[in-house]
Amino acid sequence: MNLLNVDIASAGYENGKPIIHNINFDLKAGELIGLIGPNGAGKSTTIKTILGLLEHKKGTVEFKQGVKYSYIPERPIFYDELTLWEHLDFTAAVERLPEIQYKKRASELLKEYNLSEHAYKFPGTYSKGMQQKAMLILAMIAKPDVYIIDEPFIGLDPNAMKLFLESIERERQRGAGILMSTHVLDTAEKVCSRFLIVHDGQLKASGSLDDIRQQCDLLAGSLYDCFHQIAEGNDNEK
Structure with a gap:
């Protein structure tokens, strides 16, 4: 089932x-697509x-009807005057999440990411890694159908x-579809x-790793090998 x-x-x-130009793909339920490029x-x-x-776009972007999505930007963004718990409360209110279930899930995520002791602090005071973890929690709290993640590592x-x-x-495993851009090619592979x-x-290329290998004529190549060939080949054409 296509979600996007x-x-x-x-x-x-x-x-x-x-x-x-000419960016075409679909995202299915339970699929993780790696968006790769320099x-x-x-x-x-x-x-x-x-x-x-x-504003300046030609083409179409269509989410399946009723699909909810979460976006995790490369650089964490927070309201200066809100603690992490207040960010969670705000997200829950916008998404109209049932209070009992929301607070249970929030507590579980905070514990899992070792942020329980920092939940009543301002995220602006966190380390960069803590801020990134806080953004992940905010994205996951509503259990969206689609995640769009920009350089999460x-x-x-x-x-x-x-x-x-x-x-x-x-x-x-729950059925969410994920689009993730990353430079960490060994992990993406x-x-x-x-x-x-x-x-x-x-x-320049799309599909499974085997598909990418065939498109690059590198049948035993790694994702890095294929990526390097595509980038080097295009640079040599300039």
Whole structure:
């Protein structure tokens, strides 16, 4: 079942100056898609287009009717005057979550991510890793159908990264679909169902790792090998 269908002909920040072209894919329930590409390739622009943040767009982005999604940005964003618990209360109110179930889930997530003792503090005082964990909790509290995650591993230590991967695996098992941009290719290779490799604003390869290998003619290559060949090949054409 497709939760999200994306068919972007072009999109950018200024009229007549597109940054990305011909980005086409769908996201199914229980699937984790890795959005891969170098800095400036168009990953963040693709995500912003999906979120409806860019005015200058040609194409369609369609979420399945009734689907809820959570967005986890690369840089954590919080209200300066709210504690983490108040952020959670605000999210629960917006999503109209039943109070008893919401508080139980919030307490479980805070404990799991070792933030229980910091829940009544302002996230602006947290370390970068703690802020990233707080954003993950806020995203997961409503049990969305779709997660859109931009570079989640920045600021996470190995233990927190392991915890994050376990959390999104549980969400996948629940049936959530996940689109995740990342530079951590060895981890992406292990956990992602499919990949979208973007370079120079265009989708250069897509599919499972075996599909990517065939498209790159590297039948035993790693994701890094395939990514490097695509990036190097396109750079040599310039």
